[in-house]
Amino acid sequence: MEKLIISACICGAEVTKEQNPNVPYTVEEVVREAKSAYDAGAALIHLHVRWDDGTPTQSKERFQECVDAIRKECPDAIIQPSTGGAVGMTDLERLESTDITPTPEMATLDCGTCNFGGDDIFVNTDDTIVNFAKIMQEKGIKPELEVFDKGMIDTALKVADRKGLLNHPMHWDFVLGVQMTATVRDLVYMAESVPAGSTWTATGIGKTAWDIAAATIAMGGHVRVGFEDNLYLSKGVLAKSNGEMVAKAVEIAKLLGRPVATPAEAREILGLAPLK
Amino acid sequence: MEKLIISACICGAEVTKEQNPNVPYTVEEVVREAKSAYDAGAALIHLHVRWDDGTPTQSKERFQECVDAIRKECPDAIIQPSTGGAVGMTDLERLESTDITPTPEMATLDCGTCNFGGDDIFVNTDDTIVNFAKIMQEKGIKPELEVFDKGMIDTALKVADRKGLLNHPMHWDFVLGVQMTATVRDLVYMAESVPAGSTWTATGIGKTAWDIAAATIAMGGHVRVGFEDNLYLSKGVLAKSNGEMVAKAVEIAKLLGRPVATPAEAREILGLAPLK
Amino acid sequence: MEKLIISACICGAEVTKEQNPNVPYTVEEVVREAKSAYDAGAALIHLHVRWDDGTPTQSKERFQECVDAIRKECPDAIIQPSTGGAVGMTDLERLESTDITPTPEMATLDCGTCNFGGDDIFVNTDDTIVNFAKIMQEKGIKPELEVFDKGMIDTALKVADRKGLLNHPMHWDFVLGVQMTATVRDLVYMAESVPAGSTWTATGIGKTAWDIAAATIAMGGHVRVGFEDNLYLSKGVLAKSNGEMVAKAVEIAKLLGRPVATPAEAREILGLAPLK
Amino acid sequence: MEKLIISACICGAEVTKEQNPNVPYTVEEVVREAKSAYDAGAALIHLHVRWDDGTPTQSKERFQECVDAIRKECPDAIIQPSTGGAVGMTDLERLESTDITPTPEMATLDCGTCNFGGDDIFVNTDDTIVNFAKIMQEKGIKPELEVFDKGMIDTALKVADRKGLLNHPMHWDFVLGVQMTATVRDLVYMAESVPAGSTWTATGIGKTAWDIAAATIAMGGHVRVGFEDNLYLSKGVLAKSNGEMVAKAVEIAKLLGRPVATPAEAREILGLAPLK
Ligand SMILES: [Mg+2]
Ligand SMILES: [Mg+2]
Numbered sequence A, B, C, D: 001m002e003k004l005i006i007s008a009c010i011c012g013a014e015v016t017k018e019q020n021p022n023v024p025y026t027v028e029e030v031v032r033e034a035k036s037a038y039d040a041g042a043a044l045i046h047l048h049v050r051w052d053d054g055t056p057t058q059s060k061e062r063f064q065e066c067v068d069a070i071r072k073e074c075p076d077a078i079i080q081p082s083t084g085g086a087v088g089m090t091d092l093e094r095l096e097s098t099d100i101t102p103t104p105e106m107a108t109l110d111c112g113t114c115n116f117g118g119d120d121i122f123v124n125t126d127d128t129i130v131n132f133a134k135i136m137q138e139k140g141i142k143p144e145l146e147v148f149d150k151g152m153i154d155t156a157l158k159v160a161d162r163k164g165l166l167n168h169p170m171h172w173d174f175v176l177g178v179q180m181t182a183t184v185r186d187l188v189y190m191a192e193s194v195p196a197g198s199t200w201t202a203t204g205i206g207k208t209a210w211d212i213a214a215a216t217i218a219m220g221g222h223v224r225v226g227f228e229d230n231l232y233l234s235k236g237v238l239a240k241s242n243g244e245m246v247a248k249a250v251e252i253a254k255l256l257g258r259p260v261a262t263p264a265e266a267r268e269i270l271g272l273a274p275l276k
């Protein structure tokens, strides 16, 4: 079984300090959270950024500032900007996060449209998927294909892969608990639905986080934890940092005998070039 | 195994006479297609309506006119208006099809948002699902819960069933080949994902129609065929009528030893009151 | 989707003329049944033989006589002797069927032990599996890996494939309704459990035959029908010949738009050398 | 989610002191191991017994002696004798373990025949299953239905449940890694294959033990650990006691937020009468 890549989704676009005071907004806070995760064993930082008041932004400048600051403290981490942005942003806004220097090694690419509660929808039309895939391919960015349901895997294959816009092997992120429920059964179904040779990460939203992490580690997948997906270390106990959550994932991995990948090992598993 | 309910989706909102000249637009054409399906063995007519030029509409008046005309030729068919409408309609417009007299026994209820190609999305927010469920429950209309992906089942359960807005046992329609692929594997996964006691219908879009129909008949599910989902009787052969497609489903059922339900038997299977 | 290989299991070791008078015992009867199946579209004859009183035998001489006689009437059929034999036979007896001239292109290889009702068990120890695999590999016989449960696939991979005794791609036969139930769900699980690149045939014992055949055709698998597995053409109607059953499989394939493979096409699909 | 029942299979019939010196043979050793497991959190002791030289036996006297001695140290544990015995024993010998006083609350019932390596098979014919089920039902013993493959679930339902010989809800034990592989995918398939309302325990043989335990805890199943199934606490580290293994299962459960059941709670979950 491959070593375990732990991704830390340290910030997200929607969680707030009201929910957990350790959610980072400022550059300093973002760096603090990234470093805590990196020190605990995360090889990859999945990054959203905010303005100092917490408003989510895809601003190129803000991403540049945060990435540069993280880089100093986490010298070899894989830093993966989100292109998901927040509900309501245009495609062009969302792609700004990939315009930083140097070009990111990876970025997320959402593979379909789904409900986000109430009257909100998270829109990723087929055209958006195609455009994002094309641009990432041109820039040499490896997409992390974010899927919230089984048919989003099929959508990515139908609208982008069939046109040659996705390089193989692909890397997927199964986000469970938004549209598809976060059960081990669903997790297995997703893992069985991606093309042979793919790597995949999984995350369970909210209280399902640790069950999904444990099952994923047992299955040979990779794990994402962090404030974006879950604010609690255990029932009723708010996490003090993303690092605490990464440490918990490391502890589960240790119990299951699965070694944790360094950033260099993670790059090898993901087919990324070594960091210069 | 229960008898087989065959639903005929005779018209749809998007297929055109350019694709198959037998697609019905006028009231007369709609009746012709409904009757051909009914005579061939369909117990249920899933109904969209159009203006004479083919434009889809949810107009209460047009639905009333079509349902009344169908009723004369198909005296005991279950007539199930769509509330899906077409891309771009408001919720209120979409619900007009249920305002006819007498109140329909069933209507479709779409359980999530997904892509419809290019820049189109088919929007059914959580709020829409809740509202549609509430209104159908109040009016005594049994919803056919249309789902295009596994997580849409989960969405229906989370946003509507948990609030008591869906009566049990539920009836589902698995529409495969839009977002989720139309494979037997997916079909089995869907069938295993609905609450115990549910009944379900499946349909495969386009050329997958007959494979999905055959597997569904073998599994004990119910089958939907018709111009809305597929225009061909076999490769390269346009269907001359919805009746031809229903007849083909009946032929498969006969080969597999599964008797076809009359409208009265279908009502019993679906838990609908007998027709007065 | 590949063309459909139809295998006819014309005789078996356990069914009797008391159950269906058309079960073949004599050489003439065996030829009659093989020819009826071949003429109807079977590319492969799966062969057990009997003495004239119906007793099953693995006698090399009887196999030779039957194969030679079938060959005259079915010049290019793939003739696949069983090595399953009947409950109680030794391994050496069971392998006699492969000692005929010319060496058979294929033979069955049972991949585990299971109950056969009452106090009967069908014994295929790990050692037996290894020996059969080794001998077939040496003789250039392609095994049809017969499995009655999911774990028998795992057994074949663990005890024989891991030692290099099974050439790739493999060909499997899922026999459903003996130990594992014959449901479409089980069928899908089996098909998803064989190594990538494998081909597979499925059969449902008894009244499940046609449901399993239809789902298999829809899935892209290959189909086995015949007296060994099922004696009825439809409920209460005994099949008059194996040919009648093959014709029914052909009819389902036609409805689902799946062309039937000739023996030459079947050899190509199975990776067998063309017949000289 | 129900509390977690941890079963300790402290001894087994086949593992030896040569493999791990802590495997218990004598009565004192058996008690030592049972107590270590009980103290660590096991609610249920799954029991095989041996003679002092390690030879497995189903001797009523030996079972009586061991159960009495365990009862003193583990006053409220559920003690579940095995009726599996060892390869080669007769049915009558195997059932002696249930003749002790008081009658055991539970006993295992193996639901099919499978290979045990080399030329060994573990024989449980359909007749054996029926007889064991009948006797346990008469004696008021709740069977733990041990299954090594999916079709063994089907066998139990077909040969025993259909005849009314198994009380509902049933309790199952999925033993993975003997015939069926020990993957999370297989585990999910098994869990989805038992009748609604069933409870189930799972165990992965050998190095798969902890992955299966973690996935099971995440899924809401119950866990079996102990020397019978696995001798190592982690890679290369022999377990010093069954208690060490139970403690590790407890640790995983704690990380996943799943409380561990006391014996009294386990009896309630399993539908056993409270201990007098
Ligand atoms: Mg969607
Ligand atoms: Mg077996």
Ligand SMILES: [Zn+2]
Residues within 6 Å of the ligand: A009, A012, A046, A048, A082, A084, A228
């Ligand atoms: Zn994100």
Ligand SMILES: [Zn+2]
Residues within 6 Å of the ligand: B009, B012, B046, B048, B082, B084, B108, B228
């Ligand atoms: Zn419709």
Ligand SMILES: [Zn+2]
Residues within 6 Å of the ligand: C009, C012, C046, C048, C082, C084, C108, C228
């Ligand atoms: Zn055979």
Ligand SMILES: [Zn+2]
Residues within 6 Å of the ligand: D009, D012, D046, D048, D082, D084, D108, D228
């Ligand atoms: Zn045991």
